[in-house]
Amino acid sequence: MATATCSSILRATPWPSQILSSSPSLRKGNTRSSYRPIMMEFHLRPLPFEMDALEPYMSKQTLEFHWGKHHRTYVDNLNKQIKGTELEGMQLDELLKHGYNNGNPTAYFNNAGQAWNHDFFWESIKPGGGKKPTGEVLHLIERDFGSFEAFVDEFKQAAATQFGSGWAWLVGMPTDPLVENKFGKLAIEKTPNALNPLIVGHVPLLTIDVWEHAYYLDYQNRRPDYISTVINELISWEVVTARLERAKATINFYDVVVPDDQYKYK
Amino acid sequence: MSKQTLEFHWGKHHRAYVDNLNKQIKGTELEGLQLGDLVKHAYNNGNPTAYFNNAGQAWNHDFFWESLKPGGGKKPTGEVLHLIERDFGSFEAFADEFKQAAATQFGSGWAWLVGIPAGSHGEDKFGKLAIEKTKDAVNPLVLGHYPLLTIDVWEHAYYLDYQNRRPDYISTFIDELISWEAVTARLEQAKATINFYDVKMSSI
Numbered sequence: 252m253a254t255a256t257c258s259s260i261l262r263a264t265p266w267p268s269q270i271l272s273s274s275p276s277l278r279k280g281n282t283r284s285s286y287r288p289i290m291m292e293f294h295l296r297p298l299p300f301e302m303d304a305l306e307p308y309m310s311k312q313t314l315e316f317h318w319g320k321h322h323r324t325y326v327d328n329l330n331k332q333i334k335g336t337e338l339e340g341m342q343l344d345e346l347l348k349h350g351y352n353n354g355n356p357t358a359y360f361n362n363a364g365q366a367w368n369h370d371f372f373w374e375s376i377k378p379g380g381g382k383k384p385t386g387e388v389l390h391l392i393e394r395d396f397g398s399f400e401a402f403v404d405e406f407k408q409a410a411a412t413q414f415g416s417g418w419a420w421l422v423g424m425p426t427d428p429l430v431e432n433k434f435g436k437l438a439i440e441k442t443p444n445a446l447n448p449l450i451v452g453h454v455p456l457l458t459i460d461v462w463e464h465a466y467y468l469d470y471q472n473r474r475p476d477y478i479s480t481v482i483n484e485l486i487s488w489e490v491v492t493a494r495l496e497r498a499k500a501t502i503n504f505y506d507v508v509v510p511d512d513q514y515k516y517k
Numbered sequence: 518m519s520k521q522t523l524e525f526h527w528g529k530h531h532r533a534y535v536d537n538l539n540k541q542i543k544g545t546e547l548e549g550l551q552l553g554d555l556v557k558h559a560y561n562n563g564n565p566t567a568y569f570n571n572a573g574q575a576w577n578h579d580f581f582w583e584s585l586k587p588g589g590g591k592k593p594t595g596e597v598l599h600l601i602e603r604d605f606g607s608f609e610a611f612a613d614e615f616k617q618a619a620a621t622q623f624g625s626g627w628a629w630l631v632g633i634p635a636g637s638h639g640e641d642k643f644g645k646l647a648i649e650k651t652k653d654a655v656n657p658l659v660l661g662h663y664p665l666l667t668i669d670v671w672e673h674a675y676y677l678d679y680q681n682r683r684p685d686y687i688s689t690f691i692d693e694l695i696s697w698e699a700v701t702a703r704l705e706q707a708k709a710t711i712n713f714y715d716v717k718m719s720s721i
Contacts, residue, residue, distance in 0.1 A: 315613075316680045320681040321681055324681070361623050392647055415625035415652065415653040415671070416624035416625045416672070441625065444624040446622075462672065463671065463672035463673050463676060464672050464676060464680075467672060467677065468676065468680070470675065471525045471529070471673075471677070472525050472529040472530055501620055508657060
């Protein structure tokens with residue numbers, strides 16, 4: 252469970268016993284007096300930087316609306332939608348996968364997806380960011396894209412061509428070891444509206460929000476300028492590195508050697 | 518809707534759709550198609566071609582600019598009002614449903630007042646007005662419906678003037694900007710293909 256990347260604050264509160272007696276729905280199957288029902292709501296996590304810290308690349312005014320209005324509204328509306336239902340208590344990433352409902356999304360999917368995506372986006376940027384990654388992240392980027400410049404070009408392309416609203420992502424994904432001689436690799440994906448790579452079982456490592464509200468006050472129609480600036484000045488490669496470490500729990504990124512005489516497809 | 522918004526919305530976004538569409542169709546057999554036909558052709562029954570987005574957006578924006586005017590809004594009169602009252606119950610009910618559609622189009626898209634042809638045979642039948650919402654570049658032409666009015670709810674349409682307050686933008690559009698004259702003229706044209714009134718089919 253990717254709780255480390257789900258950074259909404261959960262409030263698990265022990266409730267006094269009078270709540271137990273007035274909320275029969277919370278006492279399913281266990282009426283021991285030591286049972287404490289958990290009621291949770293998502294909170295809008297504070298930005299990991301001051302609102303003017305990303306200037307001049309992303310203005311304080313943009314963040315006041317983007318975080319303070321748009322993101323806040325997704326969280327508030329999600330809470331209203333799940334309150335009192337059996338969905339209360341689910342982690343945000345589980346909630347959005349559940350809400351995706353295999354391509355027939357439920358009413359709360361958009362809010363859950365957008366709440367998760369924005370948490371992930373704020374963590375992906377920082378003041379004094381950008382430049383180049385180092386270490387294993389750089390090694391894997393060079394291995395899977397050819398060069399850092401090739402990665403940047405492909406990422407810019409994906410972000411610029413996501414038509415309408417959406418996101419572009421760097422992800423870790425499993426691969427067929429018999430095809431690619433490794434169990435996992437880095438890749439770039441783009442998704443519309445509230446979708447994200449968790450839906451297809453990929454591990455997000457980095458994202459850029461390309462909904463117009465993310466850049467319109469600062470860049471208006473000039474989405475490519477916004478994308479270049481985020482890449483050059485704002486990406487937090489430290490966070491990407493930490494996410495890569497966690498991704499290794501579920502993806503093996505390295506070479507596997509499978510001799511022909513030891514494995515055959517049926 | 519500020520001059521600054523129009524400088525970007527018309528001068529940059531709309532212009533780019535037109536320029537890019539021209540690049541895509543230049544020298545192909547698509548050159549010479551009317552824009553409405555190009556949109557339907559490009560939609561390709563739900564498997565849109567590369568030029569669909571540009572064609573759709575070029576058409577949609579032309580239609581949107583014609584749907585607005587200074588000193589617009591208020592209420593329609595005559596036949597438009599009659600059909601709205603007939604098919605929505607009241608003008609207020611229409612406005613509510615239109616606002617709802619425009620506000621709930623998640624992500625980028627458009628909300629529309631359309632004329633829909635009747636669908637069944639052998640009964641009293643007539644076409645009617647309806648409200649639809651579409652995403653991104655899609656428009657009701659691809660469904661065989663007849664657009665009468667639209668509002669652009671891509672964020673670029675309202676972000677400089679209203680930021681996140683899309684409902685305020687929608688209300689202002691309805692109250693102050695809709696050109697009911699344009700809607701009336703379009704209704705007249707729609708009658709060429711849609712009969713909005715009761716028809717009795719005699720048994721054949």
